[in-house]
Amino acid sequence: MSTVESQDYVRIFDTTLRDGEQSPGASMTSEEKLEIARALSRLGVDVIEAGFPASSPDDFAAVRAIAERIGRDPVPGRPQAEPPIVCGLARATKNDIERAYEAVKVAMRPRIHTFLSTSPIHREHKLRMTKEQVIERVREMVARARELCEDVEFSAEDAGRTEPEYLWEVASVAIAAGATTINLPDTVGYLTPFELHAMIAGVKKNAVGVDRVILSVHCHDDLGLGVANTLAGLEAGARQAELTINGIGERAGNAALEEVVMALAVRRDRMNLRTGIDPTQITRTSRLVSAHTGMLVPPNKAIVGANAFAHESGIHQDGLLKHEKTYEILKAEDVGASGTRLVLGKHSGRHALEKRLAELGVTMDQPALDQAFSAMKALADRKKHVTDADLLALVSSERREELGGWRLEALQISAGTQGMPTATVRLRGEDGRDVTQAAVGTGPVHACFRAIDAVVDLPVELLEYTVHAVTEGIDALGEVSVRVRDASGGLHAGYGADTDVLVASAKAYLAALDRARKERVVAKASEQARLKESA
Numbered sequence: 223m224s225t226v227e228s229q230d231y232v233r234i235f236d237t238t239l240r241d242g243e244q245s246p247g248a249s250m251t252s253e254e255k256l257e258i259a260r261a262l263s264r265l266g267v268d269v270i271e272a273g274f275p276a277s278s279p280d281d282f283a284a285v286r287a288i289a290e291r292i293g294r295d296p297v298p299g300r301p302q303a304e305p306p307i308v309c310g311l312a313r314a315t316k317n318d319i320e321r322a323y324e325a326v327k328v329a330m331r332p333r334i335h336t337f338l339s340t341s342p343i344h345r346e347h348k349l350r351m352t353k354e355q356v357i358e359r360v361r362e363m364v365a366r367a368r369e370l371c372e373d374v375e376f377s378a379e380d381a382g383r384t385e386p387e388y389l390w391e392v393a394s395v396a397i398a399a400g401a402t403t404i405n406l407p408d409t410v411g412y413l414t415p416f417e418l419h420a421m422i423a424g425v426k427k428n429a430v431g432v433d434r435v436i437l438s439v440h441c442h443d444d445l446g447l448g449v450a451n452t453l454a455g456l457e458a459g460a461r462q463a464e465l466t467i468n469g470i471g472e473r474a475g476n477a478a479l480e481e482v483v484m485a486l487a488v489r490r491d492r493m494n495l496r497t498g499i500d501p502t503q504i505t506r507t508s509r510l511v512s513a514h515t516g517m518l519v520p521p522n523k524a525i526v527g528a529n530a531f532a533h534e535s536g537i538h539q540d541g542l543l544k545h546e547k548t549y550e551i552l553k554a555e556d557v558g559a560s561g562t563r564l565v566l567g568k569h570s571g572r573h574a575l576e577k578r579l580a581e582l583g584v585t586m587d588q589p590a591l592d593q594a595f596s597a598m599k600a601l602a603d604r605k606k607h608v609t610d611a612d613l614l615a616l617v618s619s620e621r622r623e624e625l626g627g628w629r630l631e632a633l634q635i636s637a638g639t640q641g642m643p644t645a646t647v648r649l650r651g652e653d654g655r656d657v658t659q660a661a662v663g664t665g666p667v668h669a670c671f672r673a674i675d676a677v678v679d680l681p682v683e684l685l686e687y688t689v690h691a692v693t694e695g696i697d698a699l700g701e702v703s704v705r706v707r708d709a710s711g712g713l714h715a716g717y718g719a720d721t722d723v724l725v726a727s728a729k730a731y732l733a734a735l736d737r738a739r740k741e742r743v744v745a746k747a748s749e750q751a752r753l754k755e756s757a
């Protein structure tokens with residue numbers, strides 16, 4: 223018995239290119255679809271539903287191109303015994319089925335997937351067909367598909383809201399007509415996991431000939447139960463799961479492939495089921511689908527979201543540093559992501575800060591670490607994420623501020639199109655005394671520097687003023703460098719960093735003044751020493 227035939231093997235049927243493309247605004251070009259199909263092949267899916275060939279000439283061409291290429295192009299890094307099946311969707315009409323076959327017949331392993339609704343609401347209001355007419359159509363169309371193709375899947379659309387006995391009868395008829403896979407979709411995402419389990423178990427027990435076919439689940443996420451329902455269906459005996467990358471699909475989407483696959487892998491202890499998926503391809507496939515559909519992955523999305531392996535809170539970070547399994551049930555590397563991230567933010571603790579600084583090559587004693595920690599917390603209160611660049615800028619800014627002299631306590635700027643730009647600064651001297659001064663200027667930076675001059679009283683000429691963002695985003699940390707010349711021609715540089723560039727400017731200017739002041743003190747001392755000697 224091959225791996226695929228064994229009882230614990232779950233076939234992964236990917237419908238990103240068909241049901242996924244039914245997400246509003248997610249349409250893709252044929253080239254993009256082919257690229258995704260190649261990625262799915264590398265990922266190791268068993269079936270690629272490439273599209274709905276009768277729906278448009280474009281869709282036909284895309285399915286055809288995928289059918290031609292998949293299995294024939296080499297798959298780097300994945301010597302696959304069997305290429306994925308390429309499948310085309312068709313309504314239960316002769317025309318749709320023949321178009322689907324025309325498109326997929328060139329595939330190494332083609333499948334026709336035909337469907338017809340079975341629920342009372344769909345029969346009566348959408349199809350306007352009786353129960354008997356639906357049965358007859360299923361018999362005829364599955365048989366027609368089977369004349370064309372050995373591999374035929376039949377889906378009882380809206381199976382979730384279909385009378386159980388009628389569903390068993392439809393499944394029996396489809397099997398007798400030659401279907402090789404029977405799919406039981408919860409088309410509108412209505413069922414609870416227990417109900418979905420009961421539906422699969424009911425068909426498995428009561429449909430005639432069910433042992434000859436593979437039962438399949440196809441769950442939508444209208445109530446956020448898509449993945450839970452899929453797992454319930456597999457526990458009940460389904461051995462094919464229809465899924466999409468990132469969970470995209472009609473309305474709220476389909477059950478997400480990456481979530482079902484990783485649930486099966488991580489909880490193999492409970493379900494004892496396997497797939498042929500190479501999980502290390504998951505992240506890259508997710509990114510490709512997101513890029514081609516324009517559907518962004520929410521940061522908190524399981525498995526592939528930007529935060530799926532990010533930890534911000536100090537208690538979790540500390541736990542993780544002590545033992546990774548305290549807060550992680552799978553590793554980022556398992557799904558091809560770049561690694562666990564300890565994000566520094568307002569909830570972080572000293573352990574994580576120390577670790578990150580060490581990774582950045584900065585080692586500190588306890589008092590310095592405590593100081594850096596307070597600065598990091600203060601920054602995190604103003605800025606969502608403290609990045610590595612922020613951290614380095616912050617640490618070096620803290621170190622430079624250790625030089626002493628005047629320290630910025632408060633800064634208030636009034637600027638705009640009306641009136642003169644005005645700055646008010648409150649500076650604290652080394653003796654702990656606060657001095658406040660206000661000044662006007664040609665712009666807010668000029669006003670700020672003049673207000674500082676009024677406190678510090680050290681004549682200098684500003685030679686250079688440079689500002690740039692060290693980090694990205696609207697809340698980026700601004701970095702300012704200044705160069706000043708003192709009365710005796712000495713040049714002094716200053717640096718400051720803050721989310722507010724005016725505060726960064728004030729810090730930089732103060733740092734430059736402080737250097738000038740220190741040099742003047744040193745120069746005065748050596749002058750006095752020289753005078754003493756010569757006296």
Ligand SMILES: CC(=O)SCCNC(=O)CCNC(=O)[C@H](O)C(C)(C)COP(=O)(O)OP(=O)(O)OC[C@H]1O[C@@H](n2cnc3c(N)ncnc32)[C@H](O)[C@@H]1OP(=O)(O)O
Binds near residue numbers: 244274276277314
């Ligand atoms: C649950 C699902 O995801 S099902 C797949 C949904 N995907 C799509 O619909 C995307 C592709 N669809 C399309 O491009 C178009 O709907 C087409 C080309 C297939 C059909 O377009 P139109 O001929 O203009 O029909 P329209 O879409 O307005 O209506 C659907 C028709 O198909 C019928 N129909 C719906 N499902 C089926 C089915 N499984 N088998 C047979 N007929 C069906 C409807 O009853 C309706 O028939 P009517 O015209 O006699 O009332």
Ligand SMILES: CC(C)C(=O)C(=O)O
Binds near residue numbers: 379405
């Ligand atoms: C066509 C079928 C399988 C479908 O997408 C659904 O019922 O949700």
Ligand SMILES: [Mg+2]
Binds near residue numbers: 241407440442472
């Ligand atoms: Mg669907």
